[in-house]
Amino acid sequence: MIKILLVDDHAVVRMGLKMLLNTNPEVEVIGEASEGNEGIKKALKLKPDVVVMDLSMPHGKDGLSATTELKKLMPEINILILTMHDDEEYLFRAIQGGASGCILKSAPHDELLTAIESVAAGDAYLHPSAQKRLMEEYLAGVRHDGNDTYNLLSDREREVLTLIAKGYSNKEIAEQLVISVKTVETHKGNLMEKLQMKTRPELVEYAVKKGLLGYDI
The missing domain is CATH 3.40.50.2300 (Response regulator)
Structure with missing residues (x-):
């Protein structure tokens, strides 16, 4: 009852x-x-x-x-x-x-x-x-937040993010960008903090969704 x-x-x-x-x-x-x-x-x-x-x-x-x-x-x-x-x-x-x-x-x-x-x-x-309106509001918020967080990244951080998504190691990224491995790790840490992510796979998924690899999921 x-x-x-x-x-x-x-x-x-x-x-x-x-x-x-x-x-x-x-x-x-x-x-x-x-x-x-x-x-x-x-x-x-x-x-x-x-x-x-x-x-x-x-x-x-x-x-x-x-x-x-x-x-x-x-x-x-x-x-x-x-x-x-x-x-x-x-x-x-x-x-x-x-x-x-x-x-x-x-x-x-x-x-x-x-x-x-x-x-x-x-x-x-x-x-x-109400379901329809709530979903529309949520999706609009996701798009807005996604654009805002990406705009927080520096040009170098975007480069590092793209290379991470392409599967390059920290050493390989350092060689391509002519910077130290420690600097790559610093950029990676900044990326995770700004995007509020904790793992490399999360960064890869984010990069794919943003179309940084030339395709979407």
Whole structure:
């Protein structure tokens, strides 16, 4: 049995959710709260498996603040954000605050049950449009970070990186660039620090992805 705490400022919404959820024999609503502070107190007392938390509650503590505070007090708690806002800013802030998932209030009953079961099992759940937006944001961040880290490298460090990726030893790199082996090792150490990598294979993979060898993976 999955024990649920509902936190929403609208009594009618809480009533409707409770009626819907209690039709499932594997789910039980064990408590309700009308704002974040009350939700935190109820969660500490009742210890639910999942808190279904409304995002926007104008009277009292809002869902984002309550989620962040509750996760600090009960790190093991699973919080599913229930929102009317299909907005990536709210989504990212909720996840950063510790929410295990996010679902729209307009979602079908079956989807809500699926989301609750997912977060109760320790998995994450995002409604489809949120998944798409989160992936787009992640990929954009990866591209941005990749460009930034590469721009941190000096021309010599880029040369060393390329030669490492081509399989040359430190001695061979030193001979090609007419520098000492110790200088090559220094450049390699700087590369790893700037790119936040620890092994030679990581450097090779990075160089390939950056197209430094003339092909990509």
